[in-house]
Amino acid sequence: MARPSRRNVLTAGSTGLLVGLAGCASLGDGNSGRNATTTSESDPEEPSRAELVARIETLEETIAAKNERIEELEDRNETDSATSPEFSRDVFERAKTTARNARSAVVTVRGASSGGTGWVLDAEKGHVVTNAHVAINDESFTIGTFDGKTGTATRVGYHREMRPDLALVQTDLDGLSEFSIGDESTLRAGDPLLTIGHPGRYGDWVMSIGRYDSYRSVSDWILSTVPTSQGNSGGPLFTPDGDVVGVISGTTRSGETEDYSKSNELYAEFPEIRELTTGNPVTTLMDSVNEWLE
Structure with a gap:
């Protein structure tokens, strides 16, 4: 059985309180019931029906306010978990604003x-x-x-x-916004990086975040864990400060594949090889742009 949430517990408790007050109200009306027959005249200290109704309304307002607050806290917890444990809330929120x-x-x-x-x-x-x-x-x-x-x-x-x-x-479009150019040489392994693109399966102007992995000099690639898909090609790879450090080009599989020949293990699925996003450094881009515009 699923464990009840704080919201469910509070709601259940408040229902009991409301039922209890409603029972008191019925006593004041002189309706049938075991307690109603124990006295022939009302207790001068017993609240009137109007007072009980007012108390119920006040209690309902209090409960509604508390439930609303609990919902806010639960939504915040859901947001925190959605950011992935890889990123602190501060980093994630700053990156989201920039993106x-x-x-x-x-x-x-x-x-x-x-x-x-x-x-x-x-x-x-x-x-x-x-x-x-x-x-x-x-x-x-x-x-x-x-x-x-x-x-x-x-x-x-x-x-x-x-x-x-x-x-x-x-x-020929005017009124455009532009990125600022950063320096990929300042990146350190684990630094947060972002991209925005049009991954066909997910939609347009989709923002995603990952981390800088390494630079592969042989292919002149910046490798990162930023999630991309077909359609992200050509997108900016930028820092949480909004500085472009690379241009997304695709993905590659990093690491050697192990040999499982004649293994005694039974596999439900094969171990996945880590896939990294590739991108050319922004300095390479600027060299090319200067050449094209000469």
């Missing part, structure tokens, strides 16, 4: 062949960053903003070999 404010600088990028996420590097010039694999097959795109505006964009530059997986497009 919500940053959604206006994230856009949808849709071409005839493919689409993904983009983010505004320079609002005045209309420069939007995305992935090369999002922009490689098209020269023009439709851009959508968080507040519902749409415009067009043309491709400015991209890496044909998709290493690094970066591209720059230019939109």
